[in-house]
Amino acid sequence: MSKNCLECGEKIIGREDKKFCNDGCRNSFNNKINKDSTNYMRNVNNKLRKNYRILTATNMDNKTKISKTALSAKGFDFEYFTNILKTKSGNTYYFVYEQGYMYLDPDYLMLVRKDL
Numbered sequence: 752m753s754k755n756c757l758e759c760g761e762k763i764i765g766r767e768d769k770k771f772c773n774d775g776c777r778n779s780f781n782n783k784i785n786k787d788s789t790n791y792m793r794n795v796n797n798k799l800r801k802n803y804r805i806l807t808a809t810n811m812d813n814k815t816k817i818s819k820t821a822l823s824a825k826g827f828d829f830e831y832f833t834n835i836l837k838t839k840s841g842n843t844y845y846f847v848y849e850q851g852y853m854y855l856d857p858d859y860l861m862l863v864r865k866d867l
Contacts, residue, residue, distance in 0.1 A: 798831040799847060806850035810862035818859055822852075 754763045758776035763769050771777040805827045809817060823829075829845075836844040836851070844851045849865040 798828050803847045813864040815862040
């Protein structure tokens with residue numbers, strides 16, 4: 752029984768469980784599946800990635816105090832984060848994946864990293 756490539760439809764030669772005729776077709780197929788479906792989604796994902804890079808680069812010691820102005824100057828957008836954690840003591844942390852921050856006062860933040 753012959754199988755055809757899921758991307759280009761060419762006949763597949765090789766292992767029985769093979770789905771693609773070559774790496775190019777496999778990459779092309781997966782890129783189509785994983786691409787962001789709308790401009791809005793792409794823009795949000797880009798902002799989350801940028802915020803994550805800024806937090807990671809700024810929070811080298813896994814716990815850092817920084818001014819809100821300094822973080823904004825690096826291009827951080829406070830409207831984009833992945834989740835909020837409210838502690839029993841009443842503190843609220845905003846996270847971009849495992850990198851997060853908590854407001855110490857209106858002008859200063861504590862950057863933290865969640866242990867995974």
